[in-house]
Amino acid sequence: MSDGDRVGEGKVSGNQASIPAHIRRELGIEDGDTLRWRVVGDELRVSVVPTERRAFDDFEPGASDDPVDAVEEHDAFGTD
Numbered sequence: 001m002s003d004g005d006r007v008g009e010g011k012v013s014g015n016q017a018s019i020p021a022h023i024r025r026e027l028g029i030e031d032g033d034t035l036r037w038r039v040v041g042d043e044l045r046v047s048v049v050p051t052e053r054r055a056f057d058d059f060e061p062g063a064s065d066d067p068v069d070a071v072e073e074h075d076a077f078g079t080d
Contacts, residue, residue: 008020019029027048029035034049 006023006026008023010018010020012018023029028050029048030051030053032051034051036047036049038045038047
C-alpha cells in the first residue's frame, strides 16, 4: 500500500458487507448505490456505481385553469 491509501475495516454478516462510515462519506456512497466487485490476482477491488438521483429536479407540472380534487380525480386527471 502507498502512503495515500485510505484504510478501513468492515464486517461480513451473511451475504452483506459493511463499509466504514468515513469511506462512505469520502466517496459519497449512499443507499441504493451499486458496488461493483472485481478480483484481480489476489486482490479484491470495489468501485462505486452511483444510483441516478433527483430525476425530477427540473420537472415543472403543467398549468391547469380547472380546480382538481386530486384525491377523487388523480387517475383521470389530464384524460379529457
